Amino acid sequence: MSNVIVIGAGIGGLAAGCYARLNGFEVTVLEGSERAGGLCTSWNRGGYTFDGCIRHLAGLKPETALYRMWSDLGSVPARAFFPEELVKVMDESGRELTVYYDTGKLEEEMKRIAPEDSDTIREYIKAIQLLSSIELMEVGFWKFSDWLKKIPILLKSRKYSRVSMEKFAEKFSSPVLKRFFPVIQYGWKNIPLTLHLAVMAGSGRKMYGRYAGGSYQFSRAIEERYLSLGGDLRLGARVERILTDNDAVTGVQLESGEEIAADHVISDVYGYDTFIKLLDDRYLTDQLRSIYSKPIDRMMMAIHVSLGIDKDLQDMPNSMAFFPDKPIEIAGEKHEMLSILNYGYDPAMAPEGKTSLKVIYDTSYSYWEELFEDEQSYEKEKRQIAENTIQALERVFPSLETAIEVIDVATPITTKRFTANGQGYGSKEDFSLKDILRGFLNRPLRLKSLKNFYVIGHSVGGANLYGCAAMGRNAIKSLCKKEKKKFIAS
Numbered sequence: 001m002s003n004v005i006v007i008g009a010g011i012g013g014l015a016a017g018c019y020a021r022l023n024g025f026e027v028t029v030l031e032g033s034e035r036a037g038g039l040c041t042s043w044n045r046g047g048y049t050f051d052g053c054i055r056h057l058a059g060l061k062p063e064t065a066l067y068r069m070w071s072d073l074g075s076v077p078a079r080a081f082f083p084e085e086l087v088k089v090m091d092e093s094g095r096e097l098t099v100y101y102d103t104g105k106l107e108e109e110m111k112r113i114a115p116e117d118s119d120t121i122r123e124y125i126k127a128i129q130l131l132s133s134i135e136l137m138e139v140g141f142w143k144f145s146d147w148l149k150k151i152p153i154l155l156k157s158r159k160y161s162r163v164s165m166e167k168f169a170e171k172f173s174s175p176v177l178k179r180f181f182p183v184i185q186y187g188w189k190n191i192p193l194t195l196h197l198a199v200m201a202g203s204g205r206k207m208y209g210r211y212a213g214g215s216y217q218f219s220r221a222i223e224e225r226y227l228s229l230g231g232d233l234r235l236g237a238r239v240e241r242i243l244t245d246n247d248a249v250t251g252v253q254l255e256s257g258e259e260i261a262a263d264h265v266i267s268d269v270y271g272y273d274t275f276i277k278l279l280d281d282r283y284l285t286d287q288l289r290s291i292y293s294k295p296i297d298r299m300m301m302a303i304h305v306s307l308g309i310d311k312d313l314q315d316m317p318n319s320m321a322f323f324p325d326k327p328i329e330i331a332g333e334k335h336e337m338l339s340i341l342n343y344g345y346d347p348a349m350a351p352e353g354k355t356s357l358k359v360i361y362d363t364s365y366s367y368w369e370e371l372f373e374d375e376q377s378y379e380k381e382k383r384q385i386a387e388n389t390i391q392a393l394e395r396v397f398p399s400l401e402t403a404i405e406v407i408d409v410a411t412p413i414t415t416k417r418f419t420a421n422g423q424g425y426g427s428k429e430d431f432s433l434k435d436i437l438r439g440f441l442n443r444p445l446r447l448k449s450l451k452n453f454y455v456i457g458h459s460v461g462g463a464n465l466y467g468c469a470a471m472g473r474n475a476i477k478s479l480c481k482k483e484k485k486k487f488i489a490s
């Protein structure tokens with residue numbers, strides 16, 4: 001049986017490792033940092049757990065393909081939380097919109113704000129209901145017969161993949177809905193409406209939910225499953241080069257100089273690093289070179305201001321899109337809307353009666369890279385961000401400042417340091433239909449010019465946790481096919 005090296009113990013890499021073991025391959029996962037999980041992480045400070053990742057975990061509905069995959073990977077949560085709302089939007093004049101997953105309640109709520117927009121609201125509600133009859137996030141698991149059954153629905157909903165949240169909002173005549181609607185899906189105005197509809201439809205059917213216990217627990221569960229299957233995990237083992245001979249991979253070389261031979265190499269490492277740093281340039285197509293050699297500066301959800309609060313906030317919404325009285329300046333940019341995540345639903349995230357709360361901002365990588373050169377300025381900016389955020393939040397949480405016990409600000413530099421994900425993580429703001437499909441199909445990326453090499457993970461289309469895990473799974477499936485073995489899933 002041939003042996004496999006997986007570079008990177010992110011969710012994709014750990015999943016590839018588990019499926020490799022389930023199918024009898026010898027496998028070593030090489031992880032550059034001192035703990036596995038990559039971006040799917042959380043950390044503890046002063047008795048609180050602050051989360052760096054999961055807001056929506058797909059695959060929580062038993063009997064579905066994604067649920068079976070998480071079962072294979074040992075990560076079906078013991079506890080999950082299904083909020084009744086995606087988000088509550090609040091503006092400076094006290095206007096509020098709760099985006100309920102229940103379409104009946106949502107329709108009523110939207111019509112309360114904008115009865116004049118009844119027709120557009122109906123169209124939006126019908127679009128959610130249409131996608132509720134299929135699990136769009138399971139496209140990558142569909143068999144031919146599923147495609148035949150589901151294609152009429154895909155065709156009907158195709159028009160929503162061509163329109164962004166912002167563009168759809170133009171259809172409302174109410175100025176409130178025009179302003180609120182574009183920010184309801186994580187504040188991402190430019191994503192195709194389809195992505196939002198899929199989250200609404202999936203959450204309404206409890207396919208999506210919030211993970212209880214912190215994202216690190218989730219990745220830790222997969223790591224433990226991998227180890228229990230007899231997988232070899234080496235932490236602190238940073239790969240420097242992918243070794244090749246005769247246009248086929250032969251192994252990897254670590255930073256320490258050690259060389260490890262392999263029949264197959266799967267890279268779960270951030271695209272720029274895989275293609276530009278680890279691999280010889282001659283294997284790249286022009287297209288790959290042009291996509292990955294220019295990292296994107298804009299980073300979404302990249303500043304995390306986490307607060308440990310001596311207050312029980314479990315009665316507040318799990319997520320809030322909040323327009324402050326005046327735009328607040330954060331990291332050289334004016335922010336008109338704050339994305340607040342309230343973990344009050346999860347007792348594991350804070351001591352009893354207290355709450356872990358987070359505000360996230362988009363930012364630009366270069367700003368932080370430059371600032372980090374002077375440690376004092378970097379720390380000063382972090383303090384300033386926390387101060388501005390807390391001040392703005394006082395409107396929603398009166399006397400917040402006195403209840404704060406812990407403040408933690410993570411920046412793109414923090415993410416880079418702990419997960420090796422640098423510039424350009426998920427920063428793509430213009431999605432094409434092709435991007436969406438590629439994201440949903442979860443195919444690993446392969447190079448025509450280099451045999452036995454697979455690239456998986458968020459920066460080559462995995463997009464989210466289930467996508468990355470499914471890519472890892474599909475890499476092993478394709479390896480089994482190559483070796484004429486029946487793929488074993490569990």
Ligand SMILES: Cc1cc2nc3c(=O)[nH]c(=O)nc-3n(C[C@H](O)[C@H](O)[C@H](O)COP(=O)(O)OP(=O)(O)OC[C@H]3O[C@@H](n4cnc5c(N)ncnc54)[C@H](O)[C@@H]3O)c2cc1C
Pocket residue numbers: 007008009010011012013030031032033035036037038039040052053054055056057058237238239240268269270273301302418419420421456457458459462463464465466468469
């Ligand atoms: C703020 C935020 C919120 C998110 N929310 C959600 C959500 O709600 N739901 C969801 O499904 N997804 C969410 N995601 C996306 C999800 O976290 C990612 O898609 C997923 O975790 C990426 O996994 P990956 O397999 O691509 O690996 P990564 O997480 O990128 O891990 C790669 C690993 O490779 C290691 N590595 C890098 N270079 C080397 C090297 N040279 N040698 C050895 N090891 C190396 C790194 O240390 C790292 O551990 C979120 C992401 C972020 C940032």
